[in-house]
Amino acid sequence: MSAAPPGGRGALSNPAGRFESRNSEAIDDGWDSLAGPLPPLQTIVRPLAARSIMTYNDSPDLGFDCSINPYQGCEHGCIYCYARPSHAYLNLSPGLDFETRLFYKPDAARLLEAELRKPGYRPAMIALGANTDPYQPIEKKLGITRGILEVLERFGHPVGIVTKGTLVERDLDLLAAMAARNLVAVGITLTTLDAALKRGLEPRAAAPAARLRTMQRLAAAGVPVRVMFSPVIPAVNDAELERVLEAAAAVGAISASYVLLRLPYEVKDLFRQWLQAHLPQRAAHVMSLIRQMRGGRDNDPAFGSRFKGQGEFARLLAQRFRLACRRCGLDRPRPGPELSHFRVPPCAGDQFALAL
Numbered sequence: 558m559s560a561a562p563p564g565g566r567g568a569l570s571n572p573a574g575r576f577e578s579r580n581s582e583a584i585d586d587g588w589d590s591l592a593g594p595l596p597p598l599q600t601i602v603r604p605l606a607a608r609s610i611m612t613y614n615d616s617p618d619l620g621f622d623c624s625i626n627p628y629q630g631c632e633h634g635c636i637y638c639y640a641r642p643s644h645a646y647l648n649l650s651p652g653l654d655f656e657t658r659l660f661y662k663p664d665a666a667r668l669l670e671a672e673l674r675k676p677g678y679r680p681a682m683i684a685l686g687a688n689t690d691p692y693q694p695i696e697k698k699l700g701i702t703r704g705i706l707e708v709l710e711r712f713g714h715p716v717g718i719v720t721k722g723t724l725v726e727r728d729l730d731l732l733a734a735m736a737a738r739n740l741v742a743v744g745i746t747l748t749t750l751d752a753a754l755k756r757g758l759e760p761r762a763a764a765p766a767a768r769l770r771t772m773q774r775l776a777a778a779g780v781p782v783r784v785m786f787s788p789v790i791p792a793v794n795d796a797e798l799e800r801v802l803e804a805a806a807a808v809g810a811i812s813a814s815y816v817l818l819r820l821p822y823e824v825k826d827l828f829r830q831w832l833q834a835h836l837p838q839r840a841a842h843v844m845s846l847i848r849q850m851r852g853g854r855d856n857d858p859a860f861g862s863r864f865k866g867q868g869e870f871a872r873l874l875a876q877r878f879r880l881a882c883r884r885c886g887l888d889r890p891r892p893g894p895e896l897s898h899f900r901v902p903p904c905a906g907d908q909f910a911l912a913l
Contacts, residue, residue: 567634568652574645605660610668624687627701630659631689633762642822651823666704680899692722713898721746739895776809788818791846806885813887
């Protein structure tokens, strides 16, 4: 595998989003080679005003209908990220812009509390980080995710967290307290055990060994851990399926899941470019296998097949996953989220009124 792009970024280009009326194409006229290498791209972080913090969906493929995303864009820079196309709605590129021009929601905790206090609100499991990672590097400074968890813990509200960031360990005090009431589960994405492959696929995410240590520490604190072998990329990381599940089970994971690589909108071109740069001898084979599982296309958005694929390769992958889960003890039924702990705590003003 070749070296990662300069500055440790995942995408190799910054194409215009699909809503742009104009596009540009870079042409090498020879002058850049005289000027020397370009400086590393800097990460720009800006606030994003949000009217609400909870996003609802009716997808039959998902185990939740409500999610919260504290951030838009993600510095982890995973080349395969299905959330990249969302940057096009901001008139930014799903390529390098997605990794370097990030947005945070400063009022997330306040908006969440207001939503939970509405008279008609009924609790259901909230997915935290379903789109972009809630524990990406900027969370260390901003603490938006921590503020959200503090609100959920105070209200006794269930939450499922998805991350590949080890910063989740910072919040073990909250997570352990919530786990004692069956209010939280954490899914850790572990795409590969190969550190070199990780650096290409997920340049600014935590190393595989670090994620395994995080799983172990969460499990030791009583927090249910799910290992997420996602995405499965044929002829790139699919051979690791059994090893990844075994390694996660050994450190305390109690369940597992997988999702086949998805290439929606601009992601397919970015991924093809990545393949040509990192795995040129395998690129055509990888895309051929993907199309075999996607009905002859690069991407299949249909409910029921978009996460698992179709065809013989997809069937064998599902069978391998079932057998590995059974062997590793990752197929045991899990209790659903506990809803009975939900309570709307009194506001400061409410307590004052009662005192009178």
